Amino acid sequence: MTSPSTITSRFLSNPHQLGVVAVGFNGGQCKKGVEAAPMALIESGLLDQLSDDLDYEVHHDGVVHYYEKDIPSDDPDFRGMLKPRAVSAVTEKLSSQVHNYAKDGKFVLTLGGDHSIAIGSVSGTAKAIRERLGREMAVIWVDAHADINTPESSDSGNIHGMPMAFLTRLAREEQRDVFGWMKDEHIVNTQKLVYIGLRDVDRGEKKILRDNGIKAFSMHDIDRHGIGRVVEMALAHIGNDTPIHLSFDVDALDPQWAPSTGTPVRGGLTLREGDFICEAVHETGNLIAMDLVEVNPSLEEKGASETIRAGCSLVRSALGDTLL
Ligand SMILES: NC(=[NH2+])NCCC[C@H](N)C(=O)O
Numbered sequence: 001m002t003s004p005s006t007i008t009s010r011f012l013s014n015p016h017q018l019g020v021v022a023v024g025f026n027g028g029q030c031k032k033g034v035e036a037a038p039m040a041l042i043e044s045g046l047l048d049q050l051s052d053d054l055d056y057e058v059h060h061d062g063v064v065h066y067y068e069k070d071i072p073s074d075d076p077d078f079r080g081m082l083k084p085r086a087v088s089a090v091t092e093k094l095s096s097q098v099h100n101y102a103k104d105g106k107f108v109l110t111l112g113g114d115h116s117i118a119i120g121s122v123s124g125t126a127k128a129i130r131e132r133l134g135r136e137m138a139v140i141w142v143d144a145h146a147d148i149n150t151p152e153s154s155d156s157g158n159i160h161g162m163p164m165a166f167l168t169r170l171a172r173e174e175q176r177d178v179f180g181w182m183k184d185e186h187i188v189n190t191q192k193l194v195y196i197g198l199r200d201v202d203r204g205e206k207k208i209l210r211d212n213g214i215k216a217f218s219m220h221d222i223d224r225h226g227i228g229r230v231v232e233m234a235l236a237h238i239g240n241d242t243p244i245h246l247s248f249d250v251d252a253l254d255p256q257w258a259p260s261t262g263t264p265v266r267g268g269l270t271l272r273e274g275d276f277i278c279e280a281v282h283e284t285g286n287l288i289a290m291d292l293v294e295v296n297p298s299l300e301e302k303g304a305s306e307t308i309r310a311g312c313s314l315v316r317s318a319l320g321d322t323l324l
């Protein structure tokens with residue numbers, strides 16, 4: 001059963017106003033199907049649950065964006081990146097869509113799509129929070145993967161493995177049509193980034209995390225301390241007075257709970273642990289935005305409805321649904 005939350009974010013001017021952007025984009029990786037996730041999530045009733053059960057006023061243009069006219073036809077590899085101009089163009093557009101909701105003090109929910117779209121969503125909220133509050137926001141990245149490869153450290157060339165590198169400026173490109181549109185206002189401080197759920201981190205990424213002193217809680221840490229203590233430590237790192245953007249990759253969950261995703265990794269979070277993270281972040285009163293990404297209904301089709309259901313549950317939990 002769902003019921004509206006009494007906790008309202010101190011960083012939102014309209015606590016129960018929710019802006020939704022549905023991003024049907026798959027160009028940050030090579031598997032088709034992830035572009036169908038926003039439609040599948042919406043058709044399963046997610047937005048109705050948020051308005052009817054959790055009392056949000058949902059602002060949504062009623063369409064899934066595929067960004068066809070923004071995507072250039074000629075898009076050769078660049079610095080080893082696959083489809084760099086497509087991802088850049090889509091995330092530039094998304095950044096301004098998200099910024100548009102966030103600048104009015106609305107909560108922003110971005111439904112992907114592969115995780116490359118976080119370049120757009122996170123940059124959009126980071127900019128709005130700087131303008132509205134003169135502050136730097138924090139990012140909690142819940143994922144099996146760190147997604148912080150630079151173009152040079154990446155083995156795959158898939159940009160969904162790189163968003164945090166561009167968002168922190170550990171990777172930078174001047175060329176405007178390859179993320180050169182990103183300005184200082186879009187950037188996230190490495191000290192305000194926290195990972196939860198990591199278990200498949202590339203060698204180059206481990207070095208990046210170490211060299212930059214980035215806070216990360218792996219599945220090993222969760223096994224050792226329990227999810228309650230890990231979330232507490234993650235929130236303590238961020239501090240109690242910082243707006244939070246939660247970027248949730250459904251592959252953070254164990255494939256048992258979320259089989260339909262492009263890069264599943266065994267040994268992940270239970271759905272209950274995933275929901276707990278979202279509930280606890282909601283309870284801080286500091287959450288201003290959430291992404292849900294990497295649901296791919298065309299993979300492991302038997303598990304697609306399970307994966308969609310898990311995704312809906314995570315979003316509801318982050319938006320204040322409680323068990324009691
Ligand atoms: N968002 C994701 N599922 N990312 C998976 C990334 C996998 C690998 N580290 C890469 O860079 O290609």
Ligand SMILES: [Mn+2]
Pocket residue numbers: 143144145249251252263294
């Ligand atoms: Mn992942």
Ligand SMILES: [Mn+2]
Pocket residue numbers: 115143145147160249294
């Ligand atoms: Mn990811």
